[in-house]
Each structure stands twice: as C-alpha cells, then as structure tokens.
Amino acid sequence: MLFNSHSFIFLFLPVVLLGYFALGRSSNLAPVVWLALASLVFYSFGGWQFVPLLLLSIGFNYAVGYLLIARKLPSGARFAVLTIGVAGDLVVLGIFKYAGFFAGNLNALFSTGFVVNIVLPVGISFYTFTQIAFLVDAYRGNVARYALPHYALFVTYFPHLIAGPILHHKDMIPQFERPETKRPDPHLILCGLIIFAIGLFKKTCLADGIQPLVAQAFGPDAPTFAQAWIGVLAYTFQLYFDFSGYSDMAIGISLMFGIFLPLNFNSPYKAVSIVDFWRRWHMTLSQFLRDYLYIPLGGNRRGRVLRYVNLMITMLLGGLWHGAAWTFVVWGALHGVYLCINHAWSNYGLRLPPRFARVADVAGTALTFLAVVVAWVFFRAPDMATALSVLSKMARPGNVGFGRVEMVYALFVAIYAAIAWFAPNTQEIMGYDHENRTVGAGLRAPRMRPLFLYATGAVLAFGILGIQQHSEFIYFRF
C-alpha cells in the first residue's frame, strides 16, 4: 500500500488511528499490538508472501537479543551469539538481495549459465539494518530488555517499514511505552497532517511532475548535450522530492500517533561540501553507517591513511546497500572519493580569510551540487554503459540541441532548483524538533495561523488531487 493512494489516506490511516486511540482508553499494551498488526497488514499489501520472512526475522533477532541482554553469558559466548545474529541477518539479506548479482558476475566471468531469480522483499534492507543495530547495541550493553510487542512494533512500524527513516530502538521503544502517546493530541494530529500534506505534495505534484523529463537523458534515444543535462537534473530533483516527500509523510503519519520519528533530510542541495551533504541527505542511513560500520572499522582513530580506507569501505558498502549492481558500487565509490578529497582539502587545503566565507560557501554549494549530480547518473542508469553514455553527452557541448522544447523543460528544472535551494524545508516550516519532541510552536501564534492553516489545507488538497495511479516511491526498490 502506498502513502500516496486514496485507500491509504481515506481508509487505512483513519481506521488505524481510530483503533489506536480507542484501544488506548483502556490499555497501554493493546494499542501497541493493534499498531503492529496494522503494520503487518500494511506490509502484506506490498507482498503478503514476504510477511513470514519478516516475522521470522523479528523472532530470530528478538531471540538473539534476549540471549545478549537477559542471559549472563561469558564474553566469548556473547561474541559468538552476536556473530550468529549479524551473520544470520546478512545471509538472509545476501540471499534475497545479492544472490542474483553474484550469480550474474560469475556468469560474466566463467560463463557458468547459473541463473538466480529471487524477488526482493519490500523493505528488507531497512528492517535488516534496524535490527543489526539493535543486536550490536545489545552486545555493547546499551539496551534494556524490551517486551516482544514493542520490539515487533519497532521493526514493523508502518510509517517507516518500507523506506525508512532507519529507526533506532533507543529512540522508538521508549516512545511506544509511554501512555501519553495513546491519547489523541489534536495539536500533534494537526501538525502530523500538515507535515504529511507537505510530503504528499512533494511526491505527487513535484516528484511525479518532473518525472517525465528524466527520460530526456535515460530514454531509448541518445540524448543531446541539453537533453542529457535536463534529464539528469530532473532526476536529481525527482529523487530528492520523492524520497524527502516519503520521509515527510512518514514523520507526519507517525506524529498523528504521538510518535516522533528522526529527520531524514535537511535541504541536502544547500550543502556547502560533500561532508555537509551526507549530514543532510538520508541522515538516518549516514548515522547508521557511521555508528555501525565506519567507527567499528576504526573511523579516524588510526591515522589519516586508514581513515580514507575506512571512508571508501563505508561508502562502497553504502552504495551496495542501495542495490545489487555495479552502478551502485560506482556511485558509492564516487562519494567515497569525494569525501576523501573533502577531508584532504580540510587538512591540507587553502585557508580562506573570513571575508571570503560567503563566496566560498556559494562555490562549495555549486561544486558539491555538481559532484552529486554526476554521481546520480550512476545511481539512475540501468547499467554502466548507459551511465557512461549519458555522462559523455553531458561533457560534449558540441551537440547542444537547445530548442523550444528544451527551453520549456529547462524552465521547469530551474523552478525545482529554486525550491530546493531557496525554500525553507519541512522542519523549518513546522518547527519540528525531534530531540526535544516539539513541533508547531509557530502555530500557537495567532496572527498568521488562519492563513497558514488554509494554505496548508490547500497543499493537502493539491497533494491528494495529484495522486496518480501506480506511482511508487523510488526508494521502495532498495
């Protein structure tokens, strides 16, 4: 089931909200069970055949977590249990996500004729990572014992289950345990609806609106210079509005239940450097990779050379996490190289006087954006040949081909760029503060409130009116 569908907005969400708050009158546990069951129903719409795998994964990780948290095991045994747990998760992920890729590469190298066709379960990358973090924290002794319904809800919680944000148990489970979240709070419901409306608008009006232009670069015909740039820039903005729209919707939906989700985007195209970009783009994945991969690898504690090696390993695996294809590996590698250059520049580069700070920021933003755009070509292209072909067109201004059609398309792209660069983002508009669990403080100021409410009501209406048949989120396939 999609957030951007009439059945979700007019049927599923209201029914689940009503059930949650109705059960919350008499019990603190029943709403949790209700929400977990509703989440499984939600998940089953994306492929009911994968529900047993999800349940199995929850059961397995909860059992491993129990051994790590509740049993007094010697340290060697604890490490063995952790290894079994993490390996189990990675094996399942490997089979479902990477077996076909592995077989394809074997075929290419040795002509084995070995073919693997396994359908990728929706959301497997997200719920696997979430649970690996839980196991590692349990091993480190950073986890209190959780009840099974709360743990199951933490994994399955439908606002995040399919495409994140990647949640942390320490952030979520205490919220599920609080009785206050089971009582309807009109302020949180209103703020949740507004954030959901902004996300829906981003998806149905902005991302879906610019999607046809992407074919300019990645369509069946070889693009000209102008078409290649228009198509790639269109994809750059489509991906941002699509994924950040999804994250906004997830945050908004969750807020209606009284649960604060972590932020996933913070105007990434306003980043002044690649390091800054990764603090703003898919923030929960960046945090996960930092805490559970980069730092355990040694991070920056073992000298500068190893720091760069660790960065490259982290970004390569980050790329592979997105999809089992060489294009994603190259995308990750490019970002790894960007980050290494960025860190090297910070260490060895020129230090500009403070009066040039503004100019440096503008130049940094432009350069970062350009680097990100180039990397998106690999992220979007179906294969390496297409990616290289599109990049070669982008680098050859000889065949510009800037006609009337391209002018109109360029205008579209410019409007999207202006929104991404100059408009405030959702959390700025709504005053959403995940750390302090506050939102919508500005709504309490009476002067602008009616106008703001009518405007955001219109945004919700336009978002719903913009719903098209079968418009999936790009990140569903990861």
Next chain:
Amino acid sequence: MSMASKDLWRFLCAAAAIFLLAAALNFTVDPLQLFRPARLFPAMYSADSRMQDAGLIRSQDFDTVFMGTSLAVHFRQSDIDKALGVRSLKLAMNGSTSREQAFVLGAAMDRHPKRVIWQMDDWIFRNAPEVDSDVYVPADLYRRNAKGIAGYLFSGAMARESLWIAARAIPPLEPIVARLTNGLMFKFPISRVDDINALRSDFDLAGFYNAQNAVASFKRITDSARSVSIAEGYDLDAMVRNFERDAVALIERNPDVTFEIYFAPYSILHFVAMRDASPATLKVAHEFAAYAFPLLLQFPNVRLHDFRGVKDVTHDLGNYGDVIHHSPAIDLKILSWLAERKYLVDRAAPLVSLERLKAQVEAYKVDP
C-alpha cells in the same frame, strides 16, 4: 473545543473546499466531454488516445469505428469519411495490445456503430494483459463506474487542464493561451477532432519516410546485439489465446456489426528481418496468420484484407519511416483499397495471400 481542535477542523475544511472546488471545475469544463458536448468552453482534445478515446466515444457521432496501432493512428477521420462514405471515429492507439483495442472497441459498441475498420497484425496479440493491470488505460472511465468518474473529477491534472481550457474561453486571454498551448505543458492542445494524432502540415514527410531510414531501421533491428527483441513475446499458444479472447469474442458478440479487418502493408524488410535474424519468429508469425485467417472468415460479418503482399507498396522502401510505419500517402491508398474491396482474402482459399507473402519474403535479397 480546544484551539488545536478548531485549527484541525479549519485545516480539514480548507482542504475539503479546495478538493470540491477542483471537482466542480472538472465537472463544469469537462475536458473529455464525458458528461456533455463542449458548449460553454471550446472543445479541446488530447493526443493521449487511451484517455481521450473514453471521451470521444461519448461525445462524437459516428457509424464507423477505426481501430489499430501506430500504423493507423495518423489517419484523418475526414479522409476515412470521404473515401468510404461513412461517419468515422478513429480510436487507434500507439503500441496498443489486442486487449486494449478490444476493450475500447467494446465500449464503442454501446453506441451501436455499423462498421469497425480494424488494422490488425500478429504483434498486437503477443503480450496483452488485462486492462485493469494496464496503467495506461483508465478502464473505469470507459466503464463509467463510480471509481472512474471520481478519478476524473478529483484529478489535479485534469483540473489544471480544465483551468487552461476555461482561460482559453475568455476572449482577451484566448490568443496568449492558444499560443502557450503546445502539448508540452498541457495534455489537451488539439482544437479539432480531425487533427488528433494526424501529422502536422509542416511535418517533414520526405525527411522521415525514405528508403535510407527504412534500411537503417532494418540494420538496427537485425544487429546481433538487438535482434533478440524481434522474438519478444512471439509465443503462438499465447497469441492464439489472446486472438480468441479479444478479436474472435468481440466479433461473435456483435453479429450486426461489419468488421472490416486489414493486415497492414508492412515493408518487406520487416519479414526479411525476421527471416534473417529470427527465423523461428517468422514461422510463428506465419503460423498465426494461417490459424487466424480461416477462423476470421468463418464469420459472415467479417471482411478480411491482406495488404502485406502488395509488392508495389511493400517493396518500395521510400514509403516507410522504418521497417513497418508507412507514409500518409499509403494511408490514402489503404482507404481506396478498402473502398474498392481490393486484396480481399477469399473465404474459399484463405491462405493464398499468406503463401504469396511467404514466397516474396523468401525471394527478397537485401542490398549489401
């Protein structure tokens, strides 16, 4: 009621008001003319046939339906009317499958046409999924059920078109709106039914339809890297199933309607490409015709024309933009052949034209 609750109601009411306003606008302007013919606002049409046909079936007067794929989509209704003495409605859709065609024709049958002219080939019967799983066909709009009507009225994209059409009806705005209406930003840029998907008068016919393009296309599809796509979907059993479900069933259900079916004059290169790059596919294509022709001719309400062996046309590569798509000049020839009932397949010897085609394909030599 708390302030937050009041705000929540305000927000929801504002959203509902805009939502209903968009529906009212769509109902009033009615870009597809589903509810009434255009009177208050100028009639405008879309090149997206799968959507536009749902409205055309309701809004137009016709006694003859013209169906087909991209090979039929450029025909002008005025030419059809003139050549055949009918009042036609063109419902051809680019790249359409037999399922899509049969579904749209089925909807048109509710208006009781006397005749269907159907450009048919083996290609349309390859992969023909149900229309409800086909994202390109607004099936419920054709069915006119609650879901289809609601989807039409509560569509933001349609509201944008409605607003645009309404702006075009305001005299001072008309010239500027007409100038900006170009199909890039708006889906309803065509002001005459006859112009829907017809080639524009400034289209470079000689630059597009010439032997060079046809040969280049032949080389492209027979290139070893791409030639596998020639065989895509050519499974005889599946094609026969789709043929019986979509073509035969529709003909059977409408005995009072004359079905004038023609197999389009593809360039000979189309079959030669199969012969050279995928002989098994050519065999399937021939076997399909050998099965379909006699079956079609069992129905008294079917007239079958096979133009595939009209050597004067199919061997003259200057008539083609690639290996299958012929020029508008051939459109007119097809109409004249239909009017004169030329190249009719004989009920007593339904496979003669197929044998002629086979011989031509075997004999054809590609210039190096």
